[in-house]
Amino acid sequence: MPKNSKGRDIAEIVPGKCIGCQLCVGECPVAAIEMDGPVAKVLPEVCIGCGKCFDVCPVNAVIFDKPRKKKKVAAGAAEAGEYKDVAVFIEVHRGKGAEVSWELAGKARELADKLGARVLGFLLGSNVNDVAGEAITYGCDVVHVIDKPILGTYLSKVYGKALQYLCSQVKPEILLLGATPLGRDLASVVATQLQTGLTADCTGLDIDMERRLLLMTRPTFGGSIMATILCETRRPQMSTVRPRVMKLPEPDPEHKGEIKTLDFSFPDDELPQVMDFIPVASADVDITRAQALVVLGKGACDSRQVPMIEELAHLLGGTVACSRAVVEAGLMPYSRQVGQTGKTVAPKLYIGIGVSGAVQHMVGMQGSEKIIAINTDRHAPIVQIADYSLIGDYQEIVPKIIEGLKARRGGKA
Amino acid sequence: MHIVTCVKQVPDTAQVKIDPETNTLIRSGVESICNPYDTVATEEAVRLAQKHGGRVTVISMGPPQAVEALRECLSIGANEAVLLSDRAFAGADTLATSYTLSRAISKIGEEEPVDLIICGKQAIDGDTAQTGPGIATWLDYSQLTYVTEIISLEDGAITVRREIEGGSEIIRAKLPAVLTVELELASPRYASLPELVRSLRQEVKVWGAKEIEAAPERLGLKGSPTSVRKIFAPPVRGGGEIFAYADEKEKAIDSFMQTLFEKEADTLKELFSEETQ
Numbered sequence: 001m002p003k004n005s006k007g008r009d010i011a012e013i014v015p016g017k018c019i020g021c022q023l024c025v026g027e028c029p030v031a032a033i034e035m036d037g038p039v040a041k042v043l044p045e046v047c048i049g050c051g052k053c054f055d056v057c058p059v060n061a062v063i064f065d066k067p068r069k070k071k072k073v074a075a076g077a078a079e080a081g082e083y084k085d086v087a088v089f090i091e092v093h094r095g096k097g098a099e100v101s102w103e104l105a106g107k108a109r110e111l112a113d114k115l116g117a118r119v120l121g122f123l124l125g126s127n128v129n130d131v132a133g134e135a136i137t138y139g140c141d142v143v144h145v146i147d148k149p150i151l152g153t154y155l156s157k158v159y160g161k162a163l164q165y166l167c168s169q170v171k172p173e174i175l176l177l178g179a180t181p182l183g184r185d186l187a188s189v190v191a192t193q194l195q196t197g198l199t200a201d202c203t204g205l206d207i208d209m210e211r212r213l214l215l216m217t218r219p220t221f222g223g224s225i226m227a228t229i230l231c232e233t234r235r236p237q238m239s240t241v242r243p244r245v246m247k248l249p250e251p252d253p254e255h256k257g258e259i260k261t262l263d264f265s266f267p268d269d270e271l272p273q274v275m276d277f278i279p280v281a282s283a284d285v286d287i288t289r290a291q292a293l294v295v296l297g298k299g300a301c302d303s304r305q306v307p308m309i310e311e312l313a314h315l316l317g318g319t320v321a322c323s324r325a326v327v328e329a330g331l332m333p334y335s336r337q338v339g340q341t342g343k344t345v346a347p348k349l350y351i352g353i354g355v356s357g358a359v360q361h362m363v364g365m366q367g368s369e370k371i372i373a374i375n376t377d378r379h380a381p382i383v384q385i386a387d388y389s390l391i392g393d394y395q396e397i398v399p400k401i402i403e404g405l406k407a408r409r410g411g412k413a
Numbered sequence: 414m415h416i417v418t419c420v421k422q423v424p425d426t427a428q429v430k431i432d433p434e435t436n437t438l439i440r441s442g443v444e445s446i447c448n449p450y451d452t453v454a455t456e457e458a459v460r461l462a463q464k465h466g467g468r469v470t471v472i473s474m475g476p477p478q479a480v481e482a483l484r485e486c487l488s489i490g491a492n493e494a495v496l497l498s499d500r501a502f503a504g505a506d507t508l509a510t511s512y513t514l515s516r517a518i519s520k521i522g523e524e525e526p527v528d529l530i531i532c533g534k535q536a537i538d539g540d541t542a543q544t545g546p547g548i549a550t551w552l553d554y555s556q557l558t559y560v561t562e563i564i565s566l567e568d569g570a571i572t573v574r575r576e577i578e579g580g581s582e583i584i585r586a587k588l589p590a591v592l593t594v595e596l597e598l599a600s601p602r603y604a605s606l607p608e609l610v611r612s613l614r615q616e617v618k619v620w621g622a623k624e625i626e627a628a629p630e631r632l633g634l635k636g637s638p639t640s641v642r643k644i645f646a647p648p649v650r651g652g653g654e655i656f657a658y659a660d661e662k663e664k665a666i667d668s669f670m671q672t673l674f675e676k677e678a679d680t681l682k683e684l685f686s687e688e689t690q
Contacts, residue, residue, distance in 0.1 A: 019644065022476075022503035026634040031500060035476045038424070038443070056634075058641040093578055154577070156546065156556040181577050185558045188546035192508060197638030200507075200541035219647065221424070221538050227644045234638040272555055272586035275572070279580040292684050316684045334597050340537060341449060341596055348680055366650065370680055378655065385650040390669055392658030397666065404670040409685055 009066055010047040011054060015039045017061035024053035024062060083235035086112040087120040087172035089163065090135055090143075091182055097131045097138075099248060100178030104241055105138040106249035107205055108176060111214070114207045117173065120144060122166050124159055126152035129259075136257030138249060144170055145261045153274050154182055158266055160189035165264050167194060172236045174214050176205075179240035187240045197231030198238040203245050204228075214239065224363055244289075244346070285319050287336055292318025292349040295338055295365070298325035299354025299376065300394050306331075308398055309353065315405050316349060323361050339364035353394045357382025374398070414467025414566075416458040416529045417521060418491065419514050419548065420451035422475050422482035423538040447482035450533025452489070454594050456601040457563065458531050459490035465566060467528075468492040472517050474502055474510060480617050488604035488612035495521065499621035504634035507539075511547025512636060516625040518552065529571065530591045534559060545593035555586035558593045 004010050011032075013024070018039040025033045025040055032046035033053060040061075042053075054062040055071045086108040091098040108119045121140035123132055125147060132143045146162050163186060167175065175190075177183040179201045191198035204217035208230075214237040216229045231237040280286065287293060294313040296306075306320070313320045322332040324339055338345050340360040346367035353374045355361060358381070365371070366385065373386035374394045383389045390397050424443045458469045471486040473479050474497040483494035497517050505513065518527055530552075532545035542558070549556035555571075562574040564583065572585040576595065604612065622632055630636060654672060656665040674681070 021641065023634055025500055026503035028500075035478075037478070038445075059644060091578075098578075156549070156558075160550070181559055184542050185546055185556070188507070188543040189550050189556070191543070192511065192547045192550035195508065195638070197506065197508065198543060199639060200539075200543055215642065220540065220644075224647070225644055226647050228642040229639050230642050231639050270587055272557070272584050274582050274584050276583040277577075277580060278574075278582070316681075317686075318684065349677075349684060366647070370677060371650070371653075376659070378657075383655065384652045387650075387653035388669065388672065389653070389655045390658050390665065391655060391660075392665070397658055400666045401670070404666070405681075408674060408681070 003065070004044045004047065006045075008047065008049040009064055010044050010049050011042050011051070012063050012065075013040050013042055013053075014061050014063060017059055019059055019061070021058065023056045023058065027052045027056045083171045083173040084115075085117045085120050085170075085172050086115065086174045087122050087167075087170065087176070087236070088140070089175065089177040089183065089186070090121050090123045090131060091178055091180060092123070092125045092128055092131055095127070095131075097134050098178060098180065100180060100183075100241070100243040101135075102138040102251075103243070103246040103248050104176045104178060105135065105140055107241070107246040108174075109139045109249070111174065111205060111207055114209065115173070115212065118142060120170065120172055122163060122170075122172075122175070123147075124151045124162050124166075126150075132259045134251070136255055136259075137251040137253050139252070139255060140257050142258045142260060145259060146264050147261060148264070148266075150266055154186075155271055155274075156185055156189050157269065157271065159186050160193060161266065162264055163190045164193045166262065167236060169262065175236040175238045177238070177240045179242045183240050187238060191238050194234075194236070196234040196236060196238060197229075198240070199229040199231070200240050202239045202241045205239065205241065213237070224359075287319060287321045287338065288343050288345050290319040290321075290345070290347050292316035292351070293321045293338070293345060293347045293365075293368075294318060294351045294353065295355055296320065296322040296326050296332070296353055297355030297361075298323065299356065301326045301329050301331055301354070303331055305395060305398075308395075308402070312351070312398055312402050312405075315402060315409070316351075318347065318349070321345065323355050323358075352382050352386070353398065355382055356380045357385070414462060414465045414529070415522075415525045415527050416462055416467060416469045416531060417518055417527050418451065418455045418458045418469060418471045418486065419530065419532045419544070420455065420471055420473045420482050420486055421448045421533075421536045421538075422446070422473065422479040423448045423536050445478065445481065447485045448533050448536045448538075450535060450537070450594065450596060451482075452485070452533075452601045453596055453599050454531040454533050454592075455486040455491055456489055456599045457594060458529075460599065461529070461563065461566060462492075463490075470495065470521055470527075472497060472514065472521070474498070474505070474513055474517075477619075483617055484612045484615075485604075487615055487617075488609050489602055490608065494615070494617045496617055496619045497621075497625065498619055499632075501622040501627075501629060501632045504637060505632065506637035506639045507541055507543035507547055508638060509632055509634075509636035511544045512551055512631045513625070513627060514544065515548045515551035516627045517620060518548070520620070520625050526589075528588045529566075530554070530589070532591065532593045534593045534595055542593065545591055549591035552589070552591070555588070555590035557584060557586055557590055560592045560594045561597055563592075563598070 118141040121135040121143035199216040350368035471491040535542035559576040564572040658665040
């Protein structure tokens with residue numbers, strides 16, 4: 001239907017392409033686009049054929065009978081000019097710089113080189129001089145520090161105000177934070193205060209050289225889709241980045257940098273009080289940090305076999321995790337659950353034992369470097385994505401693998 | 414005690430896929446559900462309201478069909494529901510979304526002050542975890558993220574346990590506060606038949622930009638600093654080698670171990686050194 005009864009060349013939306021983002025609905029000046037379930041639909045008699053929906057659609061789902069060229073969507077007030085350099089927020093854990101911050105410093109160097117800019121460290125804390133020095137060895141050219149007793153404990157409001165202050169003073173073009181609980185909490189506060197764009201949990205960062213924009217790529221829809229996000233007009237362009245995605249650089253003790261200490265007085269609001277800190281019990285390890293994971297599924301949900309599974313995990317320097325069914329059966333705690341409603345993991349080696357590979361589970365582990373499946377069913381979905389699959393009874397297979405690995409280790413040691 | 418919960422209707426993400434050939438979303442047959450974290454938030458709000466006396470208002474921003482998610486929350490005990498639906502809200506990123514929700518909460522607070530706002534930690538479609546802290550910042554309320562337990566709620570303050578790097582902390586903050594909650598906080602109840610019937614009959618208010626007295630330039634696409642440049646399918650993993658232990662027994666194990674030692678020597682070396690550290 002190229003024309004309506006008024007003879008206008010009207011827009012059409014290809015349902016299979018539409019991602020339901022509703023950008024066109026908001027853009028249409030005559031309210032001719034409505035959501036029809038998950039996709040947008042054009043009301044032919046209302047459409048004036050202006051093509052604004054066509055210009056704004058991120059996936060080219062809007063088509064016209066007559067081919068048209070995309071106009072650039074009008075940008076807001078550009079204030080990008082006065083902002084420069086790539087800043088990394090340096091997270092401090094018990095007096096030390098967090099590894100993810102150094103990974104980001106490494107990535108920031110790469111981005112800064114492309115932009116012809118410097119790498120800045122933003123450091124908040126109490127008695128953090130050593131961390132500032134460490135930041136320079138990891139490649140920061142300037143470290144801006146606010147060092148105050150009140151920053152010894154993380155509080156959203158206090159850290160938010162301090163980081164906002166650093167951004168307003170130093171004006172970085174890009175600000176990166178680790179996608180840790182602290183980093184994600186803080187980044188949202190600062191982005192809202194600065195009224196700028198923030199992209200969560202990125203796994204890829206690059207520069208669009210032509211437009212000098214940060215390209216932020218992240219998994220979405222539980223990992224089944226990747227999206228590249230831009231923050232075109234506001235600054236800084238902010239992103240949180242998953243730990244262990246970027247490579248940890250080698251520290252260079254020769255790298256020269258400057259430490260600048262800033263003063264900042266905090267508003268004396270009534271602040272939350274941290275009453276206690278309870279460290280993770282040693283038995284309750286963080287499965288997202290493990291290099292190797294041996295994962296129990298419904299087909300291996302047997303408490304008598306757990307010691308054997310633990311032996312295998314230990315042999316590989318890893319830990320035991322599980323699927324949702326195993327948590328529901330009460331065999332393992334929720335903190336060990338991999339999947340959509342559990343944790344997303346990406347170990348060097350994932351061994352699934354009796355895990356069939358429901359989609360909800362696979363979105364939480366498909367980023368693993370190597371996958372081994374041990375399953376009685378050759379047609380289980382996990383077998384379709386595993387690098388190696390052993391088909392058979394795990395109770396017979398696992399002891400043999402343990403034996404083989406022990407022999408290998410013994411021979412090496 | 415007046416508690417507001419913020420919920421989102423989401424596609425069941427496990428069912429959403431990309432057609433690797435055309436790079437478009439395959440949406441046919443995908444159901445919409447109330448974001449699981451938000452159902453937990455509402456369950457906890459209902460329990461707190463029952464314990465301390467009070468009521469729960471649940472709000473959602475979305476297209477008209479998002480009313481279904483609100484009805485689900487009414488069926489587990491929320492007292493009132495407001496749907497924020499307006500063309501002007503379309504295309505909102507987390508900054509514009511948290512602004513819109515914070516405006517609605519202010520509006521709701523004009524009738525009866527809001528003491529506590531509970532949001533799910535994140536939505537399973539976007540996974541950003543940014544909207545809750547955004548709301549707290551817009552409203553300048555106390556912010557408590559990743560909450561796994563509510564320890565006490567009295568004298569105008571709340572004490573919770575929240576997950577942080579390396580463990581959890583017990584923290585006390587004054588009200589009003591915004592909480593974002595983990596799944597383990599509560600198990601949502603099953604709706605009873607009378608509650609289910611009530612939820613279907615109850616009126617759900619629908620508010621637009623005018624009702625919440627929002628600044629137009631902060632809404633929807635205009636109020637969103639971020640935009641999607643492109644979407645694509647993650648790299649697909651193909652199936653690898655299969656060893657049929659059930660049929661070949663020792664032979665299968667031997668050939669598996671040999672393959673592993675040959676092809677994954679580096680990985681194993683790293684893992685072994687990990688353990689000895």
